Amino acid sequence: MDILYLLIPLSSVLVLGIVGVFAWALHRGQFDDIEREGERILDETQVASVSTPEQSRNV
Amino acid sequence: MSTLAAAAGVVDDPVELARFTRIDGARGLAESSLQLSGLHCAACAGQIEAALAAVDGVLDAEVSYAASRVRVRWQPQRTRASTLVAAIHRAGYGAVPDTAAQARAMRAAEQRQLLWRLFVAVFCAMQVMMLATPVYVADAGSLAPDLEQLLQRSAWMLTLPVLLFSAAPFFVSAWSSLRQRRLGMDVPVALGVAVAFVASSGAAFDPGGVFGREVYFDSLTMFVSFLLAGRWLELRARHAATDAIERLGFAAPRQAWRIVDAHGRIEAVSVERLVAGDRVRVPLGEAFPGDGVLEDGSTQADESLLTGESTPVPKSVGDSVVAGSMNLGAPVIARIERTGADTRFEQIAALMREALTCRPETTRLADRIAGPFLAAVLLLALGAALVWWTIDPSRAIWVAVSVLIVTCPCALSLAAPSALLAATAALARRGVLLRRVDALETLARVDHVMLDKTGTLTQPRPQWRATHALDACDEAGRRQRTLDAAALACWSTHPLARALVEAVPEAAAQAARWHEVHEVRGHGLEALDAAGQRWRLGSSRWLGLAPGDAHAEAALAFGPVGQPLLAIEFDESLRDDALASVVALRAQGIALTVLSGDEATRVSRLAARLGIDHAVAGAAPERKLDALRRLQSDGHVVAMVGDGVNDAPVLAQADVSFALVHGAQIARAAADAVLLSARLQDIAHALHVARRTVRVIRQNLVWAALYNAACVPLALAGLLPPWAAGLGMAASSVFVVGNAMRLARIA
Numbered sequence: 167m168d169i170l171y172l173l174i175p176l177s178s179v180l181v182l183g184i185v186g187v188f189a190w191a192l193h194r195g196q197f198d199d200i201e202r203e204g205e206r207i208l209d210e211t212q213v214a215s216v217s218t219p220e221q222s223r224n225v
Numbered sequence: 226m227s228t229l230a231a232a233a234g235v236v237d238d239p240v241e242l243a244r245f246t247r248i249d250g251a252r253g254l255a256e257s258s259l260q261l262s263g264l265h266c267a268a269c270a271g272q273i274e275a276a277l278a279a280v281d282g283v284l285d286a287e288v289s290y291a292a293s294r295v296r297v298r299w300q301p302q303r304t305r306a307s308t309l310v311a312a313i314h315r316a317g318y319g320a321v322p323d324t325a326a327q328a329r330a331m332r333a334a335e336q337r338q339l340l341w342r343l344f345v346a347v348f349c350a351m352q353v354m355m356l357a358t359p360v361y362v363a364d365a366g367s368l369a370p371d372l373e374q375l376l377q378r379s380a381w382m383l384t385l386p387v388l389l390f391s392a393a394p395f396f397v398s399a400w401s402s403l404r405q406r407r408l409g410m411d412v413p414v415a416l417g418v419a420v421a422f423v424a425s426s427g428a429a430f431d432p433g434g435v436f437g438r439e440v441y442f443d444s445l446t447m448f449v450s451f452l453l454a455g456r457w458l459e460l461r462a463r464h465a466a467t468d469a470i471e472r473l474g475f476a477a478p479r480q481a482w483r484i485v486d487a488h489g490r491i492e493a494v495s496v497e498r499l500v501a502g503d504r505v506r507v508p509l510g511e512a513f514p515g516d517g518v519l520e521d522g523s524t525q526a527d528e529s530l531l532t533g534e535s536t537p538v539p540k541s542v543g544d545s546v547v548a549g550s551m552n553l554g555a556p557v558i559a560r561i562e563r564t565g566a567d568t569r570f571e572q573i574a575a576l577m578r579e580a581l582t583c584r585p586e587t588t589r590l591a592d593r594i595a596g597p598f599l600a601a602v603l604l605l606a607l608g609a610a611l612v613w614w615t616i617d618p619s620r621a622i623w624v625a626v627s628v629l630i631v632t633c634p635c636a637l638s639l640a641a642p643s644a645l646l647a648a649t650a651a652l653a654r655r656g657v658l659l660r661r662v663d664a665l666e667t668l669a670r671v672d673h674v675m676l677d678k679t680g681t682l683t684q685p686r687p688q689w690r691a692t693h694a695l696d697a698c699d700e701a702g703r704r705q706r707t708l709d710a711a712a713l714a715c716w717s718t719h720p721l722a723r724a725l726v727e728a729v730p731e732a733a734a735q736a737a738r739w740h741e742v743h744e745v746r747g748h749g750l751e752a753l754d755a756a757g758q759r760w761r762l763g764s765s766r767w768l769g770l771a772p773g774d775a776h777a778e779a780a781l782a783f784g785p786v787g788q789p790l791l792a793i794e795f796d797e798s799l800r801d802d803a804l805a806s807v808v809a810l811r812a813q814g815i816a817l818t819v820l821s822g823d824e825a826t827r828v829s830r831l832a833a834r835l836g837i838d839h840a841v842a843g844a845a846p847e848r849k850l851d852a853l854r855r856l857q858s859d860g861h862v863v864a865m866v867g868d869g870v871n872d873a874p875v876l877a878q879a880d881v882s883f884a885l886v887h888g889a890q891i892a893r894a895a896a897d898a899v900l901l902s903a904r905l906q907d908i909a910h911a912l913h914v915a916r917r918t919v920r921v922i923r924q925n926l927v928w929a930a931l932y933n934a935a936c937v938p939l940a941l942a943g944l945l946p947p948w949a950a951g952l953g954m955a956a957s958s959v960f961v962v963g964n965a966m967r968l969a970r971i972a
Contacts, residue, residue, distance in 0.1 A: 171375060174356070178379040181352050185345055185386060192341060 237305050245322035248301065254284070255301050257309065261293045262319035262335045265398050265456065268409040268596075268638075269318070275405055276316035280304055290642060293332075293467065295320070317401035332464050339394075339460055343453040346391035349383045350446035356380040357443040370432075377429040380442040384422065387446045391453060392418050408599040410633060413606070414452065417629035421445045421947060424622045437619045441626070441947060448630060448951030455955030459639065462962045463646070465969070481514035482506040484558065496564065503561045510553070513546045515561040516568045524554030569886070602632040609941050620943055627940040631950035632933060636957040640925035643965035648918040651969045656902030657883075657911050664897040666922075668881045668915035670862045674810055674908065675853060675875070677867035678821035678828060679797065681885060682835070682905070687721060688798035689728035693776050695789050706791045708732050709754075710783040713762045716742045717750055721781055722762075724795060749781070759786050799834070802906045807835045809909035818856075820849050820867075820875070849875045866908060867896075883908055914971055921968055925961045932957045 191197070242248075246257040261273065270288035273295060277286035282303030288295045297309055306322075313320040321331055356376045359368060395415045402409030422445060427436030482491045484504040491506050496514045499505070504520060507513055513526070525537035528550040537553050540546060546559055549570035565571060610625035645662045652659060659665065676682055692710075694703040711732030714722035716739065726732060739760075742752040749763015761768055761784065768782035768789040776782075776792035784790035810817060818839040821828045828842035841852045853875055856863050865872070865879035876882035876896045884896035885903050900907055936953055939945040945953075 167372075170372065174375055174379050178352070178356075178382050181349070181383060182386065185348060189341070189345075 237307050242306055246306065253300055253302060255299055255306075257297050257299065257306055257322075259295050259297065259310070259313070259320045259322060260331060261288070261295055261313065262331050263317065263394070263398075264290055264293055265394060265411060268402065268407070269398065272316055272402055272405055272407065272409065273313055273318055275407075276312050277309060280308060280312045283309065293463070316405075317397050332467070336457075336460055336464060339453065339457050342391045342394070343450065343457050346387050346446060346450040346453050349387045349391075350443070350450045352383050353380045353442050353446045356383070357440075374429070374432065377440050377442075380440065381426060381429050384425075384442045384446055387449050388418065388422055392449045395452075408596050408603075410599065410635060410638065412599060413602050413629040414633055416603070416606075417626045417947070418445060418449065420622060420629075421448075421626045436622070439619060439623070441623055444623070444626075444947040444951075447948040451948075451951040451955035455635075455958040458959050459643075459962045462643065462966050465650075465966075467646075482508070499561055499564045501562055501564065504558055505561060506556065506558055507552045508556050510551065512549055512551050513559060514564075515548045516563040516570075517546055517559045517561040519544050519546055520558045520560050522555055522557035524552055524557050527551040527553050602629065605632070605937070605941075613943065617943075623947055624940065624943045626947045627945050627950040628937065630947060630954060631936045631940045631945060633954050635954065636929035636932060636961045637926070639958060639961045639965075640929055641922050643962050644918050644921045644925060644968060647965045647968040648914050651971050652898075652911055652914055655907055655910060656900065656904070657907050658899045658901055659897065660899065661897050664881050665915045665918050667862065668864065668912060669919040671815065671864045671881055671912060671915075673816045673818065673856055673861040673863045675818045675820050675856075675863060675865045675879070676837075676905075677865075677872050678819055678823060678831060680868045681866055682800060682803050682819065682831065683797035684800050687724045687780070687795040689724050690794045690796040693779070693792045693794070695770075695776065695782075695784070695792055698790075703791070706783065707793075708735070709738075709760075710762050710781075710791060710793065712736050713739050713742070713750055713752055713760065713783075716752070717744055721795060722750070725781070725793065751786075760784065761786055765789065765792060799831070800903075800905060802904055804835055806905035806909055807837060809906060810912070811836075813909060813912055815912070816861075818852070820844055820852065846872075846874050850878055853878055864908075864912075866900075866905070883911075914968065917971065918968055921964055925964055928960060928964075929957060 245259070246255050248255045264270065264273075270290040273288045274286045277283050277295070277297055280299075282300045284298040284300065286295055286297045295313070299309065310320050319331065319335075356379050359376060360373060392415075395411045395418060398409055398411040399415035402412060421441045424436045425440040425442055425445065427434055428438055428440050432438050481494055481496050481499055481503075482505055483494045483499065484491050484506060499515055505514060505517075519540050519542055521542065523539070523541040526540050526546055527537050528547060540554075540557075547570060548564075548568040563569075606625045606628040609628050610621045613621040613624045645665055648665055649659050649662055692703060692707045694706070698706075708729060708731070711725050711729035712735040714725040715733055715736035716722075738755060739752040742750060744750050745763070745767075748767040749761060751759065751761050751763075754760055762781065765776070765779050765782040768784060769787050770776070770779075770782055770789055770792070776794075779792035779794045781793040781795075782789040782791065783793065807817060816839070817837045818841060819828060819832045819835075819837050820841050822844055823842060825842035828840050832838075832840040841849065844852065849872075853863060853865065857878075857880070862880045864881040864883065865875050866883045866885075867876055868885040872884075876884060881898070882896040883898045883900055886899055886901045898911065932953065936945060936950065940950060
C-alpha cells in the first residue's frame with residue numbers, strides 16, 4: 167500500500183489543478199453564453215465573419 | 226485601479242452627476258443615490274453609513290440593506306461624488322452611481338463571484354470529506370499513524386482555498402467592522418472559522434501538542450459551504466426583488482427621432498436634447514421619449530410599466546402619451562410636451578428610488594441590538610470553551626466553534642427586511658407604489674378606510690343625467706331637441722359633448738344636418754341648421770341663462786342664439802370597479818366612509834348606491850380632517866384614499882394614505898402609497914398583501930428565535946458538531962428568505 171503515499175498527495179494536487187483550470191475557463195468568459203454557441207449556426211449575420219477565404223472560393 | 230479612478234472621475238462630470246444626484250443649489254445641498262455591492266448582513270449598512278459620515282461635507286447617509294442602496298446628502302462645495310465612492314471602497318464595499326445598466330452589471334458580477342466561491346468551497350469540501358472518511362471508518366489501530374497524518378495534511382492543503390478564497394468575504398467584512406470598533410455579524414463566523422483552522426492545523430502538524438490530535442477540516446469546509454449556499458440564495462432573492470422594482474427605471478429610452486423640417490426629415494437626438502414642442506417619430510416597438518400628444522397615426526401603447534395595466538391602450542390623434550410606454554401598434558408622430566424630470570415616468574421613478582432607500586423601523590431596531598447581541602455570543606462561546614476545558618479539553622475548541630456559528634443572528638436580521646422587500650416588489654408589479662416601506666406594517670392594522678368621492682370613487686368623465694325644456698314644449702318636442710343637440714355635439718371632442726353623444730347614440734347619423742360648425746373655445750359649438758338659423762350648444766351662461774333662472778346651474782344649454790330652449794344636466798359616473806372594491810374591502814372587515822366637498826344629497830345617493838353607511842358631505846378640508854381625527858381618537862387605524870389638492874392635509878394626517886396617480890402632485894407627495902393603476906381594487910389587494918406580510922414577518926421572527934433557543938443549549942452541551950451548526954444556520958436563513966419570497970407570488 168506504499169503507493170498511497172504517492173497517490174494521496176497527487177490527487178490533492180490534481181484537485182487544486184482542476185479548480186485552477188476551471189477558474190481560468192470561467193473567468194475567461196467561456197461559460198458566459200452557453201446557448202449562443204449552439205444557436206450560432208442559425209444566425210445569418212454571423213456567416214460572413216466566420217467563413218474562411220477558401221470556403222468563400224468553394225462557394 | 227486606473228480604470229476605477231477614471232470611472233470615479235466621470236462621476237464628478239456635471240452631466241453624469243445629474244443622473245444620480247439631485248442638487249439643490251439654493252441650499253448648497255446634493256442628494257445622491259448609489260448602488261452598493263458586498264453587503265453581507267444588516268450590520269454592513271451601519272458600517273457604510275459610518276464610513277460616509279466620516280467624510281467632510283457629508284450631512285447624512287442612509288443605507289438600505291434590503292435593496293443594497295445608499296442615499297447620501299452632501300454639500301457640493303465641500304466634497305465631491307468621487308470622494309464618497311472612494312470612502313465606500315475604503316470601507317470594503319463597492320459603489321456605483323445608481324443609474325441603469327452599470328448597477329445591474331455589478332449585481333450580476335456579485336452574484337457570479339459568490340457562486341464561484343460557493344463552488345470552490347463545495348468542491349474542496351467533498352475532497353476533504355473523502356480524505357477524512359478513513360479515519361472515521363477504520364478500526365482503532367488499523368490505520369498507520371503516518372498514513373493518518375498524510376491524510377490530515379492533504380485535507381489541510383485542500384482546506385486552504387476554502388479558507389483563503391471562499392471564506393474571504395467573512396474575514397474582510399469582520400476585519401472592516403472591527404477596524405471601526407463595531408461588532409458585525411461576520412465577526413463570530415470569521416472567528417469560528419479561524420479558530421477551527423488554527424486548532425486543526427496545530428493538530429495536523431504537531432500531533433499531541435497543545436491542540437491535541439483532532440482535526441476539523443471536514444466540518445470547517447462543510448460549514449463554509451453551507452453558509453455560502455445560504456448567502457447565495459439570499460442574494461438571489463434580494464436581486465430578484467430589486468430587479469422587479471427597478472425595471473421601471475430602465476425602460477426610459479435614451480434616443481429619440483426628432484422631425485427637423487416640414488418635409489419630415491428626421492435626426493437622431495439624445496432624449497436630453499428634446500424640448501417641449503418638438504415633434505418626434507416613434508417607431509413600432511420603441512418607447513415614447515417624453516410625455517406628449519399623438520399628432521399623426523393611431524396605435525396601441527403598452528403602459529403596463531406605469532400603470533400595471535397589461536392590456537395595451539388604444540391611442541388616436543389628440544390622445545396623450547406618456548414617456549416610457551411602448552408603442553405597439555404602428556409608427557406614429559407625437560408632439561412632446563414634457564421631457565426629462567417633468568415627465569410622469571421620471572416622477573414615478575423618483576418615488577421608486579425614495580422607497581428603495583427608505584429603511585424600515587424594524588430593521589433599524591435590529592441594527593441597534595445586533596452589537597450587544599454579538600458581544601453576548603462571543604462571551605458565551607468563551608465561557609463554553611473555558612467550562613469544557615475543565616471537563617474535556619479535547620472538545621473545548623469545537624464546542625466554542627459550534628456556539629460561535631450557531632448563534633449568528635442572520636435569520637433574525639433577515640426576518641423583516643426580506644418580507645418587506647418581497648411585498649413591496651409584489652405590489653409594485655400590481656401598480657401600487659409604496660413610498661415608505663413601513664407603511665405595510667401600519668396598513669395591516671387598518672380597520673377603517675376613508676374614500677374621497679370626486680375623482681376617486683367617481684370618474685373624471687361626466688355622464689348625462691337629464692334634459693329640461695326651458696319653454697312650454699311637450700315631451701316629443703323635448704326629445705327632438707335633445708336629438709338635435711346630440712347631433713351637434715358629435716362635432717366636438719369635449720367631455721360633455723362626448724357624454725351627450727353617448728347618451729343619444731342615434732344622433733351620430735344626423736350630424737350632417739348641421740353645417741358651418743365651429744367651436745368657440747371655452748364656450749361651446751355654433752352652427753347653422755338646414756333653415757340657416759344660427760344655433761348654439763354650450764355653457765348655459767353663453768346661451769344667455771342668468772343665475773337665478775330655472776336650471777341655470779345645468780352644465781349645458783341648447784337653442785338659437787339668445788334663446789335657450791333646452792338645459793342639459795350631467796352627473797358623475799362611478800368608476801367601473803368602485804362597487805367591487807367596496808365589497809372586497811367590506812369582506813375584509815373594513816369600515817368605510819365617503820368624504821366629499823359636494824352637497825349632501827349627491828353624496829348620500831352615491832353612498833347608498835355603493836352600500837357605504839358613513840358619508841361626510843359638504844366637507845371643507847378642515848372638516849375632513851376633523852372627521853378623520855375623531856375616528857383616530859376612537860382608536861381606529863384609518864387609511865385615506867384621495868387625489869385632489871384639498872385631500873393633501875387629510876392624506877398626511879391618515880395612518881396610511883393612498884393617492885391616485887392622475888391626482889394633484891401635492892396629493893402624491895403627501896401619500897404613503899401611489900396607485901399607478903387607478904384601480905380601486907388594488908387598495909383591497911394592498912391590505913391583503915400587508916396582512917400577509919406581517920404574518921410572514923411574525924413567522925420568521927418566531928422561527929429564528931426558536932432556532933436559536935433550541936440550538937444554543939445543544940451547542941453548549943457539546944451535542945452539536947460545527948458542520949451541523951453551519952447547516953442549521955444556513956437552513957434557517959434560507960427558510961426565512963424562502964418564506965418571505967412567498968409574498969412575491971401573490972398575484
